[in-house]
Each structure stands twice: as structure tokens, then as C-alpha cells.
Amino acid sequence: MAFDACCGRYLDHDTPAPDAESLMRSRYSAFALGREPYLLATWHPSTRPASLALEAGVKWLGLEVRLHKSVGEDHAEVAFVARSRLGGRAQRLQEHSRFVREDGRWLYVDGDLI
Structure with missing residues (x-):
């Protein structure tokens, strides 16, 4: 899927992601682009750090999104694997x-490493 159709519309505009999986994909893109x-x-403000410094290089x-599960109208879980090289x-x-x-608006709260 093209970047604009997948995640660009959330990163570059004030369009909220329609679900937790879309937000996860847009956040992955933000990591990749240094945003x-x-x-x-x-x-989410309750778990958000005061600042964020992405690792250079x-x-x-x-x-790969392995699971997207609704756990109530306003709560969801996403299991994923992100690959990188450093x-x-x-x-x-x-x-x-x-x-x-x-x-x-969907917000990332926290996660457990698998």
C-alpha cells in the first residue's frame, strides 16, 4: 500500500487514525521517518515521556501486525514485530x-515486550 494511503494521511494531516492498528502502522512510519x-x-499522557530521542542510524x-483485537469500544490491543538494522x-x-x-483519537498507552 502506498505511504499516503496507509499512514501519510495521519502523519502529515490532522486526520486521526480510525483504529488502533492504523495508529500502530502510522507510529511505525513515524519511527522510520524520525517524526x-x-x-x-x-x-497517552499518562505514560508519555517528557521527550523522545530516536536512536540515530x-x-x-x-x-508485521500479528494481532489487532478490540477489548471494548475504546480499548484495543495490537501485537506486532518490527524489524530494523543498526x-x-x-x-x-x-x-x-x-x-x-x-x-x-486513538492513543498508544503502553506495551509488553514479547
Whole structure:
């Protein structure tokens, strides 16, 4: 899927992601593009760090969403694997993430590494 059709419309406009999986995909894109303000804006205030410094030199290689589950009207979970490379070494981040919808916008709350 083209970037604009998938995630660009959320990153580059004030269009909220329609569900937790779409927000997860847009947040992955924000990591890949170094968009710290978007990451902070889509992080729930109760768990959001005061600032975010993305690691330089990380090349993001792909995202696989393994689960998207609604756990109520305004709560959802997404399990994913994100692959990256840093200094020639491959890395995998596997997380089971929790999301909440407030005021019509989905927000990342936290997650457990798998």
C-alpha cells in the first residue's frame, strides 16, 4: 500500500487514525521517518515521556501486525514485530501494545515486550 494511503494521511494531516492498528502502522512510519512530535502526540499522557530521542542510524525494515483485537469500544490491543538494522546488526522488536480512544483519537498507552 502506498505511504499516503496507509499512514501519510495521519502523519502529515490532522486526520486521526480510525483504529488502533492504523495508529500502530502510522507510529511505525513515524519511527522510520524520525517524526518524534507525532510519536509524542499519539502517546497517552499518562505514560508519555517528557521527550523522545530516536536512536540515530537505525534503518527500519518492516512491520508485521500479528494481532489487532478490540477489548471494548475504546480499548484495543495490537501485537506486532518490527524489524530494523543498526550498525549492520539485525534487530526485532516484538510487542503486545495497548491503545485507548479518547475524544475520537486513538492513543498508544503502553506495551509488553514479547
